[in-house]
Amino acid sequence: MNKFYLPRLEEIVITDYGxxxxxxxxxxxxxxxxxxxxxxxxxxxxxxxxxxxxxxPYRGGIKTKTRNEQRKxxxxxxxxxxxxxxxxxxxxxxxxxxxxxxxxxxxxxxxxLNDCSLRKVIINDEEIKGKVVTYKTYESKYSKTxxxxxxxxxxxxxxxxxxxxxxxxxxxxxPGGVNTLINxxxxxxxxxxxxxxxxxxxxxxxxxxGKYIVDxxxxxxxxxxxxxTKALESKYKKASETANFMTKFLxxxxxxxxxxxxxxxxxxxxxxxxxxDIQYNTGELNKRQQEYQRKNERxxxxxQEIEKIKEKIQELDEIWYKNLFPxxxxxxxTKFSKxxxxxxxxMCGQKHSFNIKTEDCIFCQSKLEIxxxxxxxxxDIERRNQxxxxxxxxxxxxxxxxxxxxxxxxxxxTKQDIEQKISEKNQIEVSLNxxxxxxxxxxxxxxxxxxxxxxxxxxxxxxxxxxxNVMKKEVEAKLxxxxxxxxxxxxxxxxxxxxxxxxxxxxxxxxxxxSIDETMIRFSLDGKERTESFMLSESQRIFTDLAFRFxxxxxxxxxxxxxxxxxDSTLDLLHETNAVNTFKEYINMGNMLILTANARKSNLVxxxxxxxxxxxxxxxxxTELSKLALEERISFYDYVGGKL
Numbered sequence: 001m002n003k004f005y006l007p008r009l010e011e012i013v014i015t016d017y018g019x020x021x022x023x024x025x026x027x028x029x030x031x032x033x034x035x036x037x038x039x040x041x042x043x044x045x046x047x048x049x050x051x052x053x054x055x056x057p058y059r060g061g062i063k064t065k066t067r068n069e070q071r072k073x074x075x076x077x078x079x080x081x082x083x084x085x086x087x088x089x090x091x092x093x094x095x096x097x098x099x100x101x102x103x104x105x106x107x108x109x110x111x112x113l114n115d116c117s118l119r120k121v122i123i124n125d126e127e128i129k130g131k132v133v134t135y136k137t138y139e140s141k142y143s144k145t146x147x148x149x150x151x152x153x154x155x156x157x158x159x160x161x162x163x164x165x166x167x168x169x170x171x172x173x174x175p176g177g178v179n180t181l182i183n184x185x186x187x188x189x190x191x192x193x194x195x196x197x198x199x200x201x202x203x204x205x206x207x208x209x210g211k212y213i214v215d216x217x218x219x220x221x222x223x224x225x226x227x228x229t230k231a232l233e234s235k236y237k238k239a240s241e242t243a244n245f246m247t248k249f250l251x252x253x254x255x256x257x258x259x260x261x262x263x264x265x266x267x268x269x270x271x272x273x274x275x276x277d278i279q280y281n282t283g284e285l286n287k288r289q290q291e292y293q294r295k296n297e298r299x300x301x302x303x304q305e306i307e308k309i310k311e312k313i314q315e316l317d318e319i320w321y322k323n324l325f326p327x328x329x330x331x332x333x334t335k336f337s338k339x340x341x342x343x344x345x346x347m348c349g350q351k352h353s354f355n356i357k358t359e360d361c362i363f364c365q366s367k368l369e370i371x372x373x374x375x376x377x378x379x380d381i382e383r384r385n386q387x388x389x390x391x392x393x394x395x396x397x398x399x400x401x402x403x404x405x406x407x408x409x410x411x412x413x414t415k416q417d418i419e420q421k422i423s424e425k426n427q428i429e430v431s432l433n434x435x436x437x438x439x440x441x442x443x444x445x446x447x448x449x450x451x452x453x454x455x456x457x458x459x460x461x462x463x464x465x466x467x468x469n470v471m472k473k474e475v476e477a478k479l480x481x482x483x484x485x486x487x488x489x490x491x492x493x494x495x496x497x498x499x500x501x502x503x504x505x506x507x508x509x510x511x512x513x514x515s516i517d518e519t520m521i522r523f524s525l526d527g528k529e530r531t532e533s534f535m536l537s538e539s540q541r542i543f544t545d546l547a548f549r550f551x552x553x554x555x556x557x558x559x560x561x562x563x564x565x566x567x568d569s570t571l572d573l574l575h576e577t578n579a580v581n582t583f584k585e586y587i588n589m590g591n592m593l594i595l596t597a598n599a600r601k602s603n604l605v606x607x608x609x610x611x612x613x614x615x616x617x618x619x620x621x622x623t624e625l626s627k628l629a630l631e632e633r634i635s636f637y638d639y640v641g642g643k644l
Contacts, residue, residue: 005557008560010027031587057082057116060182106125165178232461292404296404305393486506497546
């Protein structure tokens with residue numbers, strides 16, 4: 001598979017910025033780095049400063065459009081006062097300088113925190129020359145129309161930002177250059193507290209995975225072909241609208257008023273009726289589509305509720321059996337009962353109905369001698385109540401799915417009826433006005449030219465679409481051929497979290513129906529496909545996404561870094577040790593990890609920190625370095641020692 005290069009952090013220096021005790025110099029360890037502090041001490045801001053110091057104030061969401069055979073990029077930015085608004089007092093000379101390596105090239109980059117401008121770039125000890133402007137000014141020039149994917153270099157050359165981004169493109173060798181680097185840093189290498197998932201985003205999967213696994217030049221050619229096809233489709237639609245408008249306009253101007261009047265009158269009555277029918281059916285279609293959406297949303301909600309109820313029932317079962325049997329039985333129960341509750345045989349995996357009763361042993365169905373402890377009675381009552389709720393919700397879910405299938409059929413039939421009536425209406429309009437013989441000569445030529453343009457545009461669009469489909473098949477074939485290695489790396493990371501007793505799998509179920517918005521890659525856990533993030537618990541979702549990100553970084557890049565905000569905030573104690581294993585797996589592959597940690601007890605951060613020697617870890621203690629830290633300091637070493 002292709003190998004590309006990403007920044008390898010070495011150092012960051014912050015000066016004259018009111019949030020920290022400046023100058024603040026941080027030298028990163030090549031393995032583990034922990035940013036420690038209480039709320040409000042600037043942990044998140046420090047991570048943002050790291051990103052900003054490399055790529056500038058880009059906030060992702062880059063959109064590329066092609067219109068009139070010309071291409072335009074929109075690269076959204078943070079406001080120029082983004083960092084100013086994060087402090088009470090601000091110095092005009094505030095800036096951040098980062099030092100990093102990309103494929104052996106040494107970068108030293110300085111950005112202003114006053115207006116978010118790029119101030120200075122030194123590469124391999126040589127200062128790069130260029131005009132200093134704000135990113136906002138530069139982007140207004142960059143976003144101007146460019147042809148065939150090439151920037152208007154003559155206008156952009158000479159700007160420091162342009163020269164810097166061109167050198168970044170050369171060093172990384174990333175397909176798409178700095179735009180891809182922006183996507184990588186914001187969508188793959190940084191997992192913030194907002195928990196934006198990369199794995200379940202179809203656009204991100206295609207952007208990040210497709211261009212890496214497939215040959216770089218070919219994938220960029222494929223992307224250009226898709227943009228070209230979209231532009232030609234737009235051109236055809238416009239030409240078609242022009243031809244249709246001209247036809248209707250000239251028909252209206254040249255109506256025959258002779259002996260065809262009676263026939264025309266009947267057709268016009270029919271035309272009115274068709275218009276009314278189309279209007280009515282369109283209204284019905286909208287209602288059914290809205291109802292379909294409402295019911296579908298309810299189904300998604302029910303699936304989430306059912307998952308939570310199942311988890312609750314399992315928790316109650318574990319409490320029940322834990323009080324009745326020795327620990328070794330609880331271990332067996334935990335392993336087998338979950339599958340049995342889901343009507344799946346834990347031995348062979350076949351569908352089978354089990355009648356699990358709390359008063360019976362799940363193995364021999366013997367009645368249990370239950371001591372009527374008040375707590376167990378409550379547990380049993382609560383479990384039965386939860387089962388009743390579960391049955392009710394499953395019944396509702398089944399009913400909604402039947403209603404949804406019926407609605408889908410009704411929507412399809414209504415669409416067909418509308419299309420049929422529109423077609424009939426168009427035929428009547430044409431028959432009412434045979435204009436070819438009645439048009440004046442100039443008007444006839446104009447109409448013929450419009451129709452010719454429409455037909456030529458349609459031919460060009462169809463040709464481009466066919467070429468795109470051929471290239472798409474090649475892309476899919478290349479993905480299949482190179483996917484195995486990536487999948488193995490993903491599964492390695494995923495199993496470190498889920499545990500070896502779970503079966504994890506990635507697959508490539510290519511969807512040919514373009515109306516269905518599906519992800520390129522599918523994830524299965526224990527034989528069950530998890531097509532939506534809510535089909536996993538919160539901890540499972542987070543570490544499935546992290547496994548995906550780590551697989552990307554490990555598969556396609558050399559010595560990357562990864563930043564994660566408070567990874568322990570949503571983890572239960574059961575998963576913390578496994579999470580430590582996942583992070584260690586990533587670090588031990590030669591990568592750098594940067595974590596933030598709040599001043600509260602965390603087995604994850606403590607265990608991870610204590611598993612490395614002093615030379616392999618680093619603490620950035622914002623209880624010391626932040627101006628907003630509490631006067632009474634909280635010791636990081638008490639934190640990792642479990643004394644908090």
